[in-house]
Amino acid sequence: MKKETHPDYHLIDVKLTDGTIIQMKSTWGKEGDTMSLDIDPSVHPAWTGGNARLNDTGGRVSKFKKKYEGLGF
DSSP states (O other): OOOTTSSEEEEEEEEOTSSOOEEEESSSSSTTTTEEEEEOTTTOHHHHHOOOOOGGGGGHHHHHHHTGGGGGG
């Protein structure tokens, strides 16, 4: 394998939104740098199971439900 073709893989500190700092391996920055996150798994609805809403734009959801109401979904 050629040298100097892959980026350096090293430990960095990752600061979560609640102030918690964890260590991860990354190619970002230099050894010991700190990356501060704006969004992380502790606050993002995709990971926390936040409120899921269906936006019925133009009645599409209603139309779909009416079309397949007899199938027992």
